[in-house]
Amino acid sequence: MATKARVGSGSQIGIITRYNFLNYFRARRFYVMLSIMLLISLLLTAVVGYYRPVTFLGIPGESASTAVLGFYGAGWGSFVSIVVILSAAFFGGDAISGEFQNRTGYFLVPNPIRRSAIYVGKWIAALAASTIILLIFAGVMLANGLYYFPGNVPWEFAQSVAFAWIYLVAALSLTFAFSSLFKSSSISILMSVILLLFVFGVIDTVSSAVAGVEPWYSITYGAGIITSILNVPYPAHQLTQSLGSLAGGPNRTNARFQLTTFNATVPEGLGILLVYFVAMAALGLWLFERKEFTS
Amino acid sequence: MAPSLEAVQLTKNFGSFTAVSGLDLKVQGTKCVGFLGPNGAGKTTTMKMFTGLIAATSGSALINGVDVSKDKKSALASCATLIETPEIYSSLTPKEALSMICEIRGVPKAERGKRIDEALGLVKMTEWENKRVGSFSKGMKQRVNVASTLLSDPEVIILDEPSTGLDPRGMSEVRSIVKSLSDRLVFMSSHLLAEVTEVCQEVALVDHGKLLVYDTLENVTARFSGGGGSVQVGFSRMVDEETASKVSKLQGVQGVTRSNDRHLIVRFDPKAVSQDKLFEGVAGLKAGAVSFEQASGLEDAYLSLIKETL
Ligand SMILES: Nc1ncnc2c1ncn2[C@@H]1O[C@H](COP(=O)(O)OP(=O)(O)O)[C@@H](O)[C@H]1O
Ligand SMILES: [Mg+2]
Numbered sequence: 001m002a003t004k005a006r007v008g009s010g011s012q013i014g015i016i017t018r019y020n021f022l023n024y025f026r027a028r029r030f031y032v033m034l035s036i037m038l039l040i041s042l043l044l045t046a047v048v049g050y051y052r053p054v055t056f057l058g059i060p061g062e063s064a065s066t067a068v069l070g071f072y073g074a075g076w077g078s079f080v081s082i083v084v085i086l087s088a089a090f091f092g093g094d095a096i097s098g099e100f101q102n103r104t105g106y107f108l109v110p111n112p113i114r115r116s117a118i119y120v121g122k123w124i125a126a127l128a129a130s131t132i133i134l135l136i137f138a139g140v141m142l143a144n145g146l147y148y149f150p151g152n153v154p155w156e157f158a159q160s161v162a163f164a165w166i167y168l169v170a171a172l173s174l175t176f177a178f179s180s181l182f183k184s185s186s187i188s189i190l191m192s193v194i195l196l197l198f199v200f201g202v203i204d205t206v207s208s209a210v211a212g213v214e215p216w217y218s219i220t221y222g223a224g225i226i227t228s229i230l231n232v233p234y235p236a237h238q239l240t241q242s243l244g245s246l247a248g249g250p251n252r253t254n255a256r257f258q259l260t261t262f263n264a265t266v267p268e269g270l271g272i273l274l275v276y277f278v279a280m281a282a283l284g285l286w287l288f289e290r291k292e293f294t295s
Numbered sequence: 296m297a298p299s300l301e302a303v304q305l306t307k308n309f310g311s312f313t314a315v316s317g318l319d320l321k322v323q324g325t326k327c328v329g330f331l332g333p334n335g336a337g338k339t340t341t342m343k344m345f346t347g348l349i350a351a352t353s354g355s356a357l358i359n360g361v362d363v364s365k366d367k368k369s370a371l372a373s374c375a376t377l378i379e380t381p382e383i384y385s386s387l388t389p390k391e392a393l394s395m396i397c398e399i400r401g402v403p404k405a406e407r408g409k410r411i412d413e414a415l416g417l418v419k420m421t422e423w424e425n426k427r428v429g430s431f432s433k434g435m436k437q438r439v440n441v442a443s444t445l446l447s448d449p450e451v452i453i454l455d456e457p458s459t460g461l462d463p464r465g466m467s468e469v470r471s472i473v474k475s476l477s478d479r480l481v482f483m484s485s486h487l488l489a490e491v492t493e494v495c496q497e498v499a500l501v502d503h504g505k506l507l508v509y510d511t512l513e514n515v516t517a518r519f520s521g522g523g524g525s526v527q528v529g530f531s532r533m534v535d536e537e538t539a540s541k542v543s544k545l546q547g548v549q550g551v552t553r554s555n556d557r558h559l560i561v562r563f564d565p566k567a568v569s570q571d572k573l574f575e576g577v578a579g580l581k582a583g584a585v586s587f588e589q590a591s592g593l594e595d596a597y598l599s600l601i602k603e604t605l
Contacts, residue, residue, distance in 0.1 A: 006372060007401040015398045019387065026386035026427075106381035107392070107440070110346035110453075111399050112371040293348035294309070 009117045016113075016121025017128070024091065024129045033090045037083050037133050041140040044075050048144065057148060066232055068149040072157045073230035076141040080160075080226060083137050084168045085196040087130035092175030093189030095122045096288055101185045105293055119288050123176055123281075130168055138164075156229050163269070167223040170276040171196060174219065177284035180291060196220065214238070214262045222272025224264050235263040296359070298373070298450040298480040299323040300345065304354035307340050307504075314340040316504040317354065322482060322497070327473060329491035329498040329512075330484040333601055337504035338484035339379060342455045346376045358451055374451040375444035380437060380459055385429030389420055389439045392428060393446060400447040414442035417472055433460040441469055452476060454483040458490065470494050488594050498593070502601050516592030524570060525562045525595040527554065528577055529586035534559055538582040545576040552598040560590050560598050 007015075024030050048056045055074045058067025096119070099105035108118060138161045145153065175192040182188040200220035207215040215221040228235050240260045264272065305318040315337040322328045330338050343349040345356045347367040356363045361370040383392040390411060397407045415421045418438040428436060437460045444452055454473070458466040473481055473494045485491050491498055492512065499509040508515055528542070533556050542561060543551040547568025552560045563573055570589075577584050 007399060009368075012399055015395060019384065019391065019395045022391070023384040023386050102385075103380070103382040104384055106348070106378055107383050107396075107443070109348055110371065110376040110378055111396065112368045112374075113399050114368055115347075290350075292350065293343060 007112075009114055012113050012117045013121040013124065016108075016118055017124045020122050020125035021128055024125060029090055030129060033087060033130075033133055034136070036086060037137050038140075040079050040083065041137060044079070045140065045144055048075065048148075064149065064152060065154065068145065068152050068154055069156055069230050069232055071145055071148060072141065072154065072160065073227060075144065076138070076157070076160065077227040077230050080134075080137065080164045081167070081220070081223060082197075083134060084130075084164055084171055084223075085193065087133050088168060088171035088175045089189050089192040089196065091126035091129050092123075092172045092179060093192040094179050094185035095126055095176055096179040096284070096291075097182050097188045098179070098185045100183055100291070100293065109293065115289050116285055119176070119180075119285055123172065126172055126176070127169065130172065131165065134161075134164060134168055154230075160226050160229050163223075163226045163229065166270065166273050167219075167226060170219055170222075170273040170280070173277045173280040173284065177280040177287065180284045180287035208260050208262045212258075212260045216264075216268070216272065219272065219276045221262070222264055222269045222276070225266050225269030228263050228269075229266065234266075237265055238262055297324045299357075299359055300451060300453075300480065300482050301357040301360075302341065302345075302354065303357070305341065305344060305351055305356055306353045307337075307344060307349065308352045314504050315344070318501075318504070318506055320499055320506055320509055322480065322499070322509075325478050325480055326497060327477070327481040327483060327495040329495035330482060330501065331488070331491050331498050331597070332484075332486065332501040334486060336486075336501045338486075338501060339455050340504075341501070342376075342378055342453055342482075342484060345453055346371065346374075346378055348378060373447075373449050374453065375447060375449035376453045377440050377444050377457055378453070378455045380433065381440050383428040383436065383439060386427055388425050388427055389415060389442070390424045392439065393443055396443050397446050402447050410446050411442075414445040415439075417445060417468075418442045419468065434462055434465055437461055438465065441472065445472070449479065451480045451482070454481065456484055456486070458485075458487075466490075488591065488597055492591060492593050500597065500600055507600050512593065515596050519596035519599050524565045525560055525590040525592075526570065526573065527586075527588050527590040527594070528559045528561055528584050529588075530557045530559075531583040531585045533557060538580070541580050541582065542577060545573065545580075547573065550599075554594070554598060560595060562595065562599075 047053070056071050058070055099108065109115065142153065142157070145157070174196070178192045179188045182191065196219070200218050204215045204218050204221050207213050207218070238260065240258050242258050299321065301321040302318045305315055306313065307315040318341060330341070332338050340349070344351045345358065345363055347363050350364060358370040358374050363370040387395070393411045393414065394407060397410060402410055412421070415424050418441050420435065420438050420442065423431070423435065428439065441457055444454065457473070458469045461469060470490060470493055473483060483495065495512060497509070497511050498515050500507040500515070508519070510518070530538070534553060539551050539553065539559060542548065542559060547563045548561055549564055550562040554560050561573070574587050577587065
């Protein structure tokens with residue numbers, strides 16, 4: 001019995017990451033996600049190639065630097081958040097609940113390993129799998145961009161990709177927390193998608209347009225920097241338009257007819273995503289540490 | 296220090312229901328201890344508290360003196376576990392799944408291959424070692440689960456009904472594996488008396504979350520089988536109250552317990568009636584008795600301690 005060496009938690013995180021990644025990489029789900037992303041890429045490539053829409057390729061007379069940003073904004077910018085949300089939901093949405101529902105936790109947990117090491121290891125594996133998806137999507141968009149705007153890769157696109165990855169980090173933290181909260185895999189995946197795809201969007205709109213309050217507490221509001229960065233100039237932090245002027249009528253100053261939109265500044269957006277990452281990681285870990293393997 | 300498992304006032308409530316109630320039990324040394332009790336007695340719940348799968352409501356569970364709830368990682372460092380029927384990531388092969396356990400448990404790289412081969416050989420899964428677990432039957436998965444407890448040379452092994460889901464040959468193979476682990480402390484739950492009788496030297500009997508007795512197999516048998524004889528009588532149909540009552544009125548019969556629908560355990564005083572006379576008596580009832588055999592001592596003790604089963 002002299003052959004036992006205590007394994008540090010850091011090494012154990014690496015072990016959990018490797019085997020979970022192997023499991024992801026062989027599982028159907030990874031290829032479903034890959035296909036969804038490739039389908040979006042393919043559609044974008046085909047539509048732009050065939051119709052050559054001005055939203056993508058620029059209005060005649062527009063400067064090249066504006067046009068290329070417009071291209072990335074219309075393609076990458078419109079779809080990146082769906083890719084991030086679906087990846088986070090697919091790879092994180094049942095990461096923990098699956099251990100309970102599929103009973104794989106009974107194989108893993110009763111070993112000399114902390115639950116936190118399992119959690120972090122699985123999280124890193126999910127991040128690796130989703131990062132692959134995100135980078136392939138960015139790669140396809142970049143290839144398209146280089147085709148239409150050879151040699152012109154705007155610095156803002158690189159920033160946008162970096163922001164998207166940070167959004168992915170925060171979103172995975174949130175979907176992991178969800179997967180610790182629910183016992184059923186399908187419910188935790190579904191709740192993650194609904195929340196990130198719809199609920200936060202509605203909250204953002206209602207908060208800013210109806211209540212006139214900046215939705216600084218919303219993860220999707222923070223993620224707005226991914227597309228904002230592709231606009232020149234960067235959108236105003238707060239924009240109040242009167243409905244009358246929008247409708248083309250006389251400019252009314254009555255507050256009742258005003259519509260407010262907010263755009264997070266880059267530091268603010270990064271701050272929101274960072275807070276989500278930290279808070280949701282803490283919440284998810286706390287939930288997982290207390291969750292019981294019953295039934 | 297001898298390997299040990301200790302429960303101190305270990306209690307688990309599920310809402311208002313108490314599944315394990317103030318369990319005090321210390322098992323120590325290299326031997327196999329059977330954790331015996333009817334379905335729902337609290338065996339799995341107790342073992343889950345020993346392995347960190349659930350938290351105790353109060354009291355503590357210690358492995359080699361380390362409190363599981365305070366430091367699960369140290370407590371399980373030299374303890375392998377198999378609780379209920381775990382599942383393995385479906386796209387991994389048995390070899391990969393067992394490698395993962397070896398790595399987590401710190402089995403040196405140079406030894407891993409050999410250990411895994413040996414363990415898979417013992418559970419007769421070598422042929423399947425590179426196939427994905429997802430396509431395996433319950434019994435095949437359970438064989439891999441059993442193999443996973445043999446990898447790291449643990450001092451303590453906790454097995455919760457390890458033969459669940461196995462075919463008769465598999466059950467017998469698992470019994471021989473457990474018997475071969477005599478240089479460790481094996482704590483194995485079971486509701487199968489024959490299994491415990493065959494592989495364990497000691498037995499802890501629980502019911503309704505409470506420990507009824509913990510002693511060597513011989514002592515439990517001697518203390519609770521009433522000193523008399525006991526036989527198991529099989530019937531061709533369901534045993535009704537009337538039949539049971541008739542049997543209990545036969546000469547020399549001290550008690551009758553239903554062991555299942557078609558079987559009665561009959562305790563008798565050998566001084567008052569010989570076994571062959573009792574046989575004739577039962578047959579004379581013309582109540583459909585079709586078999587008559589000596590009951591094991593443990594069976595008798597079990598039935599006298601556990602009055603009602605599911
Ligand atoms: N999650 C739970 N919620 C409520 N009751 C439970 C739960 N888990 C187990 N029980 C109850 O606790 C008792 C003991 O269960 P268990 O430990 O699984 O028994 P055993 O393994 O001895 O068959 C049973 O009555 C069971 O119904
Ligand atoms: Mg059980």
